[in-house]
Structure formats: structure tokens, C-alpha cells
Amino acid sequence: MANGGPEIEQLIQLLARLPGLGPRSARRAVLHLIKRKDALMVPLSAALDRAVAAVRVCETCGNVDTVSPCHICTDPRREQSGLLIVVEDVADLWALERAGVGAVRYHVLGGVLSPLDGIGPEDLTIEQLLGRAAGFSEIVLAVNATVEGQTTAHYITDRLAGSGVRITRLAHGVPVGGELDYLDEGTLSQALRARTAMDPG
């Protein structure tokens, strides 16, 4: 089906590659942009141009920012905590920042060990992590509670053995708003094993 000129068709095809958009929704988005050309399309195009020129991956932690090292790595308040949180992806880093976990630093692995996808240790930033580890008192392995995520966590723990740095991981258990009846047996038994004392006072 014709959608105007080749420029418009190319725009639809590119937008359709974005997460959450298919060809139909991309077409709607393009029509919306065309209708609001001055108010939306021009500023969007300019913002994309600026982002393309400015965005870079932090050479220290792997975060995405407009400077390298990123604002998190150069923030002097984060130096004192001595806490390094290791995450799989930049989205996880941003989620933890939104959660306001405090003045900590991060390390983005760039994925997890995945035999099925052919991702081995050399494809992740594990070597860079080993190089940074000595500068911290505790490393929190905040990878997903999946078999692949936890294999990666154990692999990193093995590699960090002897570094003298305390290595911890996130707790596994009942999510906020979760109902026990709907949890799988494995998560329930994990939650029970990791139970904590209630303060009576």
C-alpha cells in the first residue's frame, strides 16, 4: 500500500523497528508527525541530531550519557559509599537510579552469559569489572533472578575470589503486592530461606 513518497515510507520502516511499534503504529506515528510538522517533527529531528552527536557510552561503567566518564562516575558524593552495583543493562541502571538506591556507582555488564545466544565471558565487560573491583569495599551483583543471570553472578564471584572485596547479591523472594498463592514453589522456598526477623519494638 502506498504511503506517500519514498522518504515517508523509509521513515515508517525505521520507526517500525522501535520497541513497541509495528508497521501499523509506525504509520500512525508518522502521520501524526506530518500533521504536527513544526510543533513536533522539526524539534524531534533536531533532538535526534543533537543526541546522535552527543551520546556516548561511559568508558568506566558502560552507562549511556553525553560525557565520558558519565555524570555518575564523576560524582564525588558517590565515591565515599564504596559500593559498586553490577547490572546487566543500562535499563537496569536507570531503574535503580529511579528507585533512589543512594550514592552508589554502577557497572554495566552488557548482558549475561548465554550459551544459546553465543554470549561468552569475553562478550561482557567482566575484565573491566575485575580491573575496577579493587577500588570498592562491596560489590552488589544486581543481575536478574534467572538461571543465566545467576550463572553470570556466580562466574563473576569466582573471578573475584581473592580480591578481598565483599560480594553480595539482591534478595530473591515475594515481590511487593505479590500473593503467596500465585508464586511458584521455588520462589516461595527461596523467600522462606531468606526470611528476616521482625522488630517487635
Add this chain to the structure above:
Amino acid sequence: MEWTGRGLVIGVRRHGETSVILEAMVEGRGRHLGLVRGGRSARLAPTLQPGNTLLLTWRARLEDHLGHYAVELLDARAAQLIADRTRLYAIQLLGEHLRLLPERDPHDRLLSLTVAALDDGLTGLALAVALARYELFLLDELGFGLDLTACAATGESEDLTHVSPRTGRAVSRAAAEPYRDRLLRLPGFLTGPGNASPEDIRDAFVLTGHFLDMHVWMPRKLDPPPTREALIERLTAHN
């Protein structure tokens, strides 16, 4: 086309934004792939973890299509595996070994050995013995079985202590003596009952690793699984 069967999850691969391609080892059907719609959702993702056993219903228009899976959790092992580093490495290694098998080719004995290794609560050397025997059996299933019944030089069936790295045939202690440096050691527990020392375990994995590399990994341009070495290290270090 439609069938229902029990299957062990050995891996999932993302497909689009919400779905996954599930790779399962199914009783009577072997390694079988299928699409699970919504497989990345919070509801289904814990079910589709490697090590879990599922009731699978596979549907497709034609036999050779990828098809769709409907899944129901039967045995949730993954959460327990996650808590135990050794067993976590073991499921990763076993999954990689199962992935060497051709698709849709039944290997029920390997499936039952995999499930047994995960369920029997084996630890330390007992798990190491099970995994070494598993690799030997895997070689056999892949068509590269070793002949450990009799000495290649003398025909003797007793006191077999070495294996030829070229032919995969056993060699007796007496016949091996002049060539000991060039032969692979054959630990006694691989040919019969008996205890295994950490040294025996290392020798067994060197033996199976040599033939897996020669017949499977190298021809397919694969590296040995990264968890294999770490697992062997753990299984032999604590004893």
C-alpha cells in the same frame, strides 16, 4: 499437528518483544523448539527457566514448522538451582551438551540422566562421577562412543588403564606401559563400579573433553562450555 508431552527446559531465546523460542528436551521427541507467545511476561518467564520440567502442548500446521508451545509447570527446579552454584553450573553444562544433539531426535536415556543429575541431590564427587559418565554416554549417543570393553593391543578385558587419544579404544596397563605419555588415563569408575578420587575425576573429564573436542566442538567450531572448567574445578576442589 499436535502433541502433548513432558519436557525439560534447556534454554529460551528472545523472539520479538514479548515472545520467546523455547528449547526443550521432550520425552520421545528429543530436542524440540517452539514459539511461546508472551514468554517474556512476568507470568511466564519464571516457568521458562532452564531446569524446569513442563507439560508441553505443541501445535503447528505442518510437521516441519517451528510451531507454538502451550506450557504448564510440572516441576519447578530453577529456583533451587539458582541457590546452588554447583548445580547451577551443572544445568548450564547439561543444557549445552543436550544442545549438541540434532533436533527432533529422541534421546530419552540422556534426558533421564539429566533429570537424575538434577534431582538426586548429588554433590561433590558423586555429581562429578555422574557428569563424567554422562559425557561418555553423550559421546556414544552422538556416534563417537569409546570402546572401553577390551584392550586394543592384546584383547584383554581386565586392568584397562588407558585410552588411545586417536582411536578411543582402551589399552591395558601392560600394553600401555611403553606409550604412557601419549595415552589418556582411564579412571576405573568409567568402566565399572568403584570410588573416584579428585585425580580420577580430572582424568575422566580430560578423557571425555579430548573426544568431545576432537569429534564435536572443533568440527563445529565451538568452544568448550565456559561453565565446564569452573564446574570441574568446584567438584574436585572441595574433596
